[in-house]
Amino acid sequence: MNAERRARALAAMTDAGVDALILGREANARYVSGARRLWLAGARAFAPGCVLVAATGAVHLLNSSDDGVPSDVAFEHLYAITWNPANLMARLARIPELTAARRIGVDSLTPMMESLLVATFPDAELVDGQSVMLAARQQKLPDEIDAIRDAVRVATQALDATIAMARPGVRERDLLAHFEQRMCELGTTTAAFEGTFGHAFPSDRVLASGDRVVLDTGVLVNGYEGGLARTIVCDEPPPTTTPADDLFDALMAATRPGATGADLWSAWDASGAARPAQPIAHGVGLGFEPPVVGADHDPLVSGMTLSLRAERDGWIRRDTVVVTEQGAQRIFG
Numbered sequence: 001m002n003a004e005r006r007a008r009a010l011a012a013m014t015d016a017g018v019d020a021l022i023l024g025r026e027a028n029a030r031y032v033s034g035a036r037r038l039w040l041a042g043a044r045a046f047a048p049g050c051v052l053v054a055a056t057g058a059v060h061l062l063n064s065s066d067d068g069v070p071s072d073v074a075f076e077h078l079y080a081i082t083w084n085p086a087n088l089m090a091r092l093a094r095i096p097e098l099t100a101a102r103r104i105g106v107d108s109l110t111p112m113m114e115s116l117l118v119a120t121f122p123d124a125e126l127v128d129g130q131s132v133m134l135a136a137r138q139q140k141l142p143d144e145i146d147a148i149r150d151a152v153r154v155a156t157q158a159l160d161a162t163i164a165m166a167r168p169g170v171r172e173r174d175l176l177a178h179f180e181q182r183m184c185e186l187g188t189t190t191a192a193f194e195g196t197f198g199h200a201f202p203s204d205r206v207l208a209s210g211d212r213v214v215l216d217t218g219v220l221v222n223g224y225e226g227g228l229a230r231t232i233v234c235d236e237p238p239p240t241t242t243p244a245d246d247l248f249d250a251l252m253a254a255t256r257p258g259a260t261g262a263d264l265w266s267a268w269d270a271s272g273a274a275r276p277a278q279p280i281a282h283g284v285g286l287g288f289e290p291p292v293v294g295a296d297h298d299p300l301v302s303g304m305t306l307s308l309r310a311e312r313d314g315w316i317r318r319d320t321v322v323v324t325e326q327g328a329q330r331i332f333g
Contacts, residue, residue: 001143002034002070005136006057012136013054019101021129022092022117023050024108027286028133030223033059036068046108048088048117053097060095085112089120105129134290139303144224144285145322148305149331151188151226152320155219156332158182159228162197162217168209168235172202175215183219192218192225192287209235214316225284226331227307229318244317247271248310251280255321255328257302261293273312281306284320305331 009032013021023029026037029050051060060077063069069078079091092098104121107130117126140148162179175197183191196216198205207213211234218227232238247268254267264280283289284307291298300306300323308328309318321328 001141001147002072004141004143005031005034006052006059008136008141009052009133010054010057012132013052013105015135016105016127016132018103018105018127018129018132019054019124020098020103021050021052021105021107021132022048022098023052023129023133024048024106025130025133027137027223028107028130029061030286031133031137033061033073034070035061035063035073036223037063046106046110046113048092048113051092051095051098053095053101055097055100058097060092060098085116089116093120103127105132107133137285137289138283139301140285140305140322145305145331147222147224148226148285148320151192151219151221151224152228152331153226154183154186154188154221155217155226155228157186158219159215159217159230162215163230163232163238166207166213166215166232166234168207170207172198172205172207175213176202179217188219188221190220192220192227196229207234212314214314216316216318220287223286225287226320227284227318228320229309229316231315231317242315242317243312244310244315247273247312248308248317248319251308251310252321252328252330255281255300255306255308255323257300257323257325259300261291261297264293271312273310276309276311278309278311280310281308283307 024046032052033050049062059073061073063078064081066075082088101124104124105127158179161182162175165178196214198213213234214231216229218225231242250267250271251264254263268280279292281293283291284305302323302325304323306321308321320331322331
């Protein structure tokens with residue numbers, strides 16, 4: 001899969017006329033390198049953590065060791081973490097293909113890093129590298145869909161275990177704790193986002209019989225996200241159908257190659273349900289990806305993977321789906 005992903009990135013670079021990519025976003029770095037580095041909590045400033053050069057297809061990676069780095073990334077192409085930006089720029093300047101590049105794509109920038117890169121590569125033009133990477137990542141490889149399926153499986157099993165303990169007297173934060181304990185037992189320690197367990201910020205609120213409880217969760221497995229949302233009633237068996245299910249089915253039917261956000265909104269509005277504050281669909285893969293239905297009107301294409309969300313009368317359902325030529329298909333765990 002690493003070689004196929006890198007080939008897609010290189011093809012996107014060729015299409016965009018980009019000689020090299022300097023990547024700071026971890027999902028992009030993982031896509032082209034296959035390296036398993038630490039995911040960071042919260043936001044961070046841009047740093048040139050990965051370089052991909054078009055002329056040779058070589059990857060250069062910011063990493064303190066070769067642990068978790070695939071063998072096709074040469075050891076001599078690793079450069080050490082440093083707090084001194086001048087040392088970092090000096091290391092990048094030792095990459096011959098980067099020095100010779102005339103168009104360098106960068107996936108994000110800070111003012112300081114922009115000035116340093118311009119000074120280090122004065123003959124190069126800095127261009128948008130994020131659009132190049134998003135073009136490469138848009139359609140998922142079969143192995144990527146399998147990776148997402150593994151993540152959905154973990155999220156589903158952890159959520160099922162959490163639903164089983166949603167009884168009167170249990171706190172919302174206990175549900176969160178149980179979900180995260182179970183996902184660790186199933187092989188991952190990284191949640192995809194802060195989940196909803198009754199409320200978006202689980203509290204000490206104690207569940208009572210008859211309470212409606214929204215559970216919206218996701219996990220990362222080998223970098224890929226899988227998630228789902230379900231709504232239950234405390235002290236009752238999980239419902240076989242909910243008011244959100246028919247709306248979800250209508251969204252599924254509208255999710256097909258060539259469809260736009262307007263088509264999904266038409267299916268939503270036809271149901272009579274009020275429009276929600278959250279996007280009804282967004283891309284998913286190495287985390288949150290475009291398109292975001294509600295802010296993006298580009299047509300869907302076969303091979304995209306989406307998080308599809310239906311909400312009606314306080315009932316919520318969300319599943320991960322893949323767009324195929326035959327329409328949307330749920331990715332089951």
